[in-house]
Each structure stands twice: as C-alpha cells, then as structure tokens.
Amino acid sequence: MRLAIDPRLATPISEQIAEQIRFAVADGRLAAGERLPSVRGLAKDLLVNPNTVAKVYRDLEREGVLRTKPGSGAFVADGSAEICRERSFAAVKAALRLAVEKGVAAGLEPQEIERTVAECLGPHAARVP
Amino acid sequence: MRLAIDPRLATPISEQIAEQIRFAVADGRLAAGERLPSVRGLAKDLLVNPNTVAKVYRDLEREGVLRTKPGSGAFVADGSAEICRERSFAAVKAALRLAVEKGVAAGLEPQEIERTVAECLGPHAARVP
Amino acid sequence: MRLAIDPRLATPISEQIAEQIRFAVADGRLAAGERLPSVRGLAKDLLVNPNTVAKVYRDLEREGVLRTKPGSGAFVADGSAEICRERSFAAVKAALRLAVEKGVAAGLEPQEIERTVAECLGPHAARVP
Amino acid sequence: MRLAIDPRLATPISEQIAEQIRFAVADGRLAAGERLPSVRGLAKDLLVNPNTVAKVYRDLEREGVLRTKPGSGAFVADGSAEICRERSFAAVKAALRLAVEKGVAAGLEPQEIERTVAECLGPHAARVP
DNA sequence: GTGGTCTAGACCACG
DNA sequence: GTGGTCTAGACCACC
Numbered sequence: 001m002r003l004a005i006d007p008r009l010a011t012p013i014s015e016q017i018a019e020q021i022r023f024a025v026a027d028g029r030l031a032a033g034e035r036l037p038s039v040r041g042l043a044k045d046l047l048v049n050p051n052t053v054a055k056v057y058r059d060l061e062r063e064g065v066l067r068t069k070p071g072s073g074a075f076v077a078d079g080s081a082e083i084c085r086e087r088s089f090a091a092v093k094a095a096l097r098l099a100v101e102k103g104v105a106a107g108l109e110p111q112e113i114e115r116t117v118a119e120c121l122g123p124h125a126a127r128v129p
Numbered sequence: 130m131r132l133a134i135d136p137r138l139a140t141p142i143s144e145q146i147a148e149q150i151r152f153a154v155a156d157g158r159l160a161a162g163e164r165l166p167s168v169r170g171l172a173k174d175l176l177v178n179p180n181t182v183a184k185v186y187r188d189l190e191r192e193g194v195l196r197t198k199p200g201s202g203a204f205v206a207d208g209s210a211e212i213c214r215e216r217s218f219a220a221v222k223a224a225l226r227l228a229v230e231k232g233v234a235a236g237l238e239p240q241e242i243e244r245t246v247a248e249c250l251g252p253h254a255a256r257v258p
Numbered sequence: 259m260r261l262a263i264d265p266r267l268a269t270p271i272s273e274q275i276a277e278q279i280r281f282a283v284a285d286g287r288l289a290a291g292e293r294l295p296s297v298r299g300l301a302k303d304l305l306v307n308p309n310t311v312a313k314v315y316r317d318l319e320r321e322g323v324l325r326t327k328p329g330s331g332a333f334v335a336d337g338s339a340e341i342c343r344e345r346s347f348a349a350v351k352a353a354l355r356l357a358v359e360k361g362v363a364a365g366l367e368p369q370e371i372e373r374t375v376a377e378c379l380g381p382h383a384a385r386v387p
Numbered sequence: 388m389r390l391a392i393d394p395r396l397a398t399p400i401s402e403q404i405a406e407q408i409r410f411a412v413a414d415g416r417l418a419a420g421e422r423l424p425s426v427r428g429l430a431k432d433l434l435v436n437p438n439t440v441a442k443v444y445r446d447l448e449r450e451g452v453l454r455t456k457p458g459s460g461a462f463v464a465d466g467s468a469e470i471c472r473e474r475s476f477a478a479v480k481a482a483l484r485l486a487v488e489k490g491v492a493a494g495l496e497p498q499e500i501e502r503t504v505a506e507c508l509g510p511h512a513a514r515v516p
Numbered sequence: 517g518t519g520g521t522c523t524a525g526a527c528c529a530c531g
Numbered sequence: 532g533t534g535g536t537c538t539a540g541a542c543c544a545c546c
Contacts, residue, residue, distance in 0.1 A: 013522075014522085020234070023236075026235045027234065027235055027236035028236065039533080039534060040168045040534095048523090051524085067395075068534065068535095069531095069533085070529075070530060070531090070533065071196070071529080071530040071532085072532090073532095075222045077271075083537060087524095088237075088521095089232075093232075093245050095224070095231070096225070097245065099180070099221055102148070102152065103225070105149070105153075105156065106156055106528080107152075107155050112218075113221075116226065117246050118230055121243070137325075141544075142546085178546050180546060260469065260528085270535080271537075272536080272537085279424070280493070284494055297518080297519060298517095298518085298519095301517085308539095309538075310538080313536095316520085326518095326519065326520095328517060328520065328545060330517090330546065331518060341438055346493040346495075347490075349489075350490040350525075351503050352481070354483070357482035357505055358483070361476075362508070364405070364472070364479060365410075365415065365472070372504060372505070373488055373503050373509065374483050375483055379487060399530060400530080401531090411527090438530090442530090442531090
C-alpha cells in the first residue's frame with residue numbers, strides 16, 4: 001500500500017488519505033481482514049498530524065470500510081470491498097460526468113474530450129491484456 | 130445567459146458563478162463588449178448575497194475577463210474569449226484526467242470509463258453536425 | 259433547546275451533545291430547517307472546546323441529521339426526524355433490553371425491574387393526558 | 388459457569404468478564420468458596436489476553452468479590468454475594484433509569500417502553516414460579 | 517460573523 | 532504498543 005498526499009491540493013489531506021484507502025479496498029489491493037498501519041505510524045510516514053489520520057480511520061469506520069479495535073489497530077472490514085466499489089465508482093462517474101458537462105458548456109469539442117480521456121487511459125491499457 | 134447555482138455543492142457559490150460566466154464567454158454565448166447584469170440584480174436573481182456577486186466580478190476583472198466601468202456596469206472585455214477558452218479547457222481537461230486516474234486507481238474498467246463519457250456526450254452530439 | 263452535559267460521565271462529551279440533538283429532533287423540539295446554535299456559541303455555552311462541537315455537527319451531518327452551510331450555520335435537515343426517531347428509538351430499546359437481560363442475569367426479580375421502570379416513568383405520565 | 392464476551396462491544400472486555408462474574412455471584416450460580424478458572428485457562432477459553440483476565444481478578448479482589456491465594460488460584464470470597472447483589476442491582480437499575488429517561492427525551496411512548504421491557508422479560512417468566 | 521481543517525500536545529483505557 | 536477524546540490555538544474560505 002503506497003499512499004501519497006499533496007498538502008497543496010484543495011481537497012483536504014484527510015479526504016485524500018480516505019479516498020486512497022477506499023480505492024485500494026475497491027481494487028482489492030487491500031483485502032478484508034488486513035491490518036492498516038497504525039495511526040501514529042502512518043502519520044509519521046505521511047508527515048501529517050496523528051489526529052488527521054485518526055479522523056480518517058474514524059470516518060472510514062462510520063462508512064463501514066474499517067473495523068477499528070482500540071488497543072490493537074484498524075482492520076479492513078468484511079463487506080467493505082462492495083461498499084468501496086459502489087461509493088468509489090459512483091464518485092468517479094459523477095466526476096467524469098461533471099467534467100464532461102463542463103467541457104460541453106465551455107464549447108470543448110466532443111472529440112477533444114474523448115481524446116483527453118483516451119490519452120489518459122492509454123498508459124493503463126496493459127492492465128487489461 | 131442562464132445561470133444556475135446550487136448552494137449545496139461543495140464548490141463555492143462564487144466559483145460556480147464565475148465558472149459559468151467563463152464558460153459562456155469561451156463558448157461565445159457572451160461576446161466581447163456585452164453588458165453583464167448588475168451586481169444587485171444578479172444577486173437577487175440567484176438568491177445570493179450581493180457581496181458574493183461583487184467578488185465574482187472583481188475576480189473576473191483580475192483575470193481579464195471583465196472590464197467594470199464604475200457607474201455603468203460590467204462588460205465582457207476584449208480578448209476575453211481567448212483567455213476563457215484557455216483557462217476553461219485546461220481546467221476541464223485537468224478534471225477529466227484526475228477523474229480517469231481515480232477510476233483506474235479504484236479498479237474501474239477502462240471501457241466503463243469510456244462508456245460513461247460517451248453516454249454523457251451522447252445528448253450533445255447534435256451540436257456537431 | 260436546553261442542552262446539559264456532564265464531563266464526568268463515561269460517554270464522551272461529543273456523544274452526549276449529539277445524542278441530545280438527535281433526541282430533540284426525534285421528539286420534534288427541533289424542526290426541519292431550524293437553525294442550530296453556532297459552533298463557537300454552543301461551545302461557549304457548554305464550556306467545551308469549539309472543536310468538540312464542530313465534531314458533533316460534522317458527525318450529525320454524515321448521519322443526515324444536519325445540513326451545514328459553511329459561512330451561514332448548521333440547520334436541521336429535511337427528513338431528519340425520521341432518521342432520528344429510528345436511530346434513537348432503536349438505541350433506547352437496545353439499552354433497555356440490555357439492562358433487563360443484565361438484571362435477569364444478576365437475579366433481579368422481574369417485578370423489581372418493572373417497578374423501577376414504572377417509577378421512572380411516573381413523573382412523565384402527565385405528558386400523555 | 389458460562390462466560391460469553393463480544394470484543395466488538397463498546398464495553399471493555401475486562402468489564403464484560405467482571406460483570407458476568409459479579410452477576411453469577413449475585414445470582415448464586417457461583418457460591419462462596421468456589422474456585423474460579425485459572426487466569427491462563429480462562430484467557431485461553433475466551434480467546435483474550437491473559438493480562439485482561441488477570442486485571443479482572445485483581446479488580447474483583449479489590450471489590451471483595453474474590454480472594455486469590457497465590458499458587459492455588461482465585462476463590463469466591465465470603466460475603467461476596469451481598470456485595471455483588473448490591474452493586475449489580477444498583478448498576479442495572481441505574482442503566483434502566485437512564486434508558487427510560489432517554490426514551491422519554493426522544494419522545495418514545497411510555498407504553499412502548501413498558502412493552503419493550505415486558506417482551507424482554509417474557510421468556511424469563513418461568514424462572515419465577 | 518460562519519464552519520472546515522490542520523497542528524500540537526495532553527490524558528485515558530485497553531491489551 | 533494501540534486508538535479515543537479533549538483542549539488550545541492557528542489559518543482558510545465563504546458570506
């Protein structure tokens with residue numbers, strides 16, 4: 001599990017972390033039952049405040065993504081893959097639709113939109129042989 | 130010019146308004162020299178605080194999109210179409226790329242991504258005869 | 259709306275506040291659309307840290323109880339009465355059942371249990387004329 | 388003596404164990420002089436950390452419920468039934484009152500409260516011939 | 517004025 | 532060691 005955050009982005013650090021964990025669970029890189037890094041450990045790795053990581057774990061627990069056992073750590077919850085896939089896919093699709101709508105409103109040619117998407121998808125083509 | 134804002138969205142009201150004006154200028158729905166609604170008039174129409182609209186006009190003037198003549202209103206500046214197209218297209222493409230990257234990270238199939246874009250683009254096909 | 263917290267209790271201050279707000283919404287003392295005290299104002303009233311109140315509002319927003327508009331305050335969300343009634347009633351009934359089960363396990367006479375409940379219910383009888 | 392713990396509950400494992408022992412003593416299922424399972428044996432049975440069980444026995448000894456004889460185990464202390472009944476009954480009644488008060492605050496009908504208690508008490512009616 | 521976020525550091529209970 | 536909570540105080544953006 002590699003996490004990378006960028007404090008300069010508009011989206012809060014905590015949401016960046018949470019989103020990447022959701023993606024990893026949706027994608028299967030994090031499996032049910034697996035243990036996550038400790039709050040303090042991850043905070044040290046990412047150079048953020050432990051409270052920030054604690055907030056992430058707390059939020060993800062409310063969403064049913066994590067199961068946190070005080071004293072022993074945070075774990076990927078059963079059934080979380082489904083939850084994360086649903087939520088993440090919906091969020092991504094909504095973002096895609098919003099961007100496309102905006103492009104149309106701004107007068108971007110449909111081909112230009114599709115080309116941008118295709119170019120961005122290109123490097124990942126090898127993932128589906 | 131029809132503006133529609135949604136106070137519930139995460140993006141600030143002021144940015145929603147500014148973006149739609151930029152899009153309209155980029156797309157040609159608002160032409161150079163054209164006069165914009167008054168601050169107070171637009172604020173009343175959109176049911177937002179006049180300060181919010183004033184901020185939008187101020188920001189857009191800094192970007193070179195508007196030219197405000199104290200006492201007589203705000204007008205679309207010369208050369209603003211170019212500015213808006215550049216900025217809007219870049220923003221839209223960045224949003225598209227970000228959304229695609231996230232979809233890939235979450236394990237969304239590339240076809241699913243392209244299908245979502247195509248579906249969203251479908252209703253607008255008539256615009257490119 | 260009168261809120262009373264007790265820092266000595268085992269249940270966290272933030273949960274005490276959240277629970278009382280949920281109860282008030284469930285009971286109708288707080289109606290949809292009504293504005294809640296500001297984070298800083300309520301914190302001052304209750305002699306707690308503003309962050310504690312902010313956490314409460316944030317949690318309640320995730321539950322769909324509140325709708326918070328940055329810059330203008332927190333409001334009771336539409337449909338929240340239903341949510342709160344469901345959740346609060348379920349929580350209360352679970353607590354009742356747990357307490358009864360424990361009483362039975364400890365050898366408390368059933369009549370003694372019912373008497374305790376009835377005595378506690380007595381002072382509130384006037385609420386249902 | 389059957390003990391059942393649930394690590395997912397909010398109440399600490401150690402308190403779950405201690406409470407059940409107190410209830411058993413209060414109810415007479417554990418009589419004065421009787422020997423309790425060894426720390427390590429009980430820990431193995433319940434799949435918990437031996438430190439947790441050791442803490443329970445230590446706490447219960449302070450309360451006067453147990454008497455531990457180093458080298459030979461832990462025994463139910465003389466006069467412990469009285470102690471446990473007092474303490475357990477008080478705790479149960481307090482929990483009942485708290486739950487009832489909360490139900491009233493949330494707008495639960497008094498009948499609904501009494502019905503919930505009665506339903507929960509029903510299956511145990513046979514215990515009082 | 518409003519809420520949102522983050523940092524810093526403390527304390528507690530559990531294992 | 533673990534997470535949970537609270538306090539304190541800072542900064543930001545929005546209205």
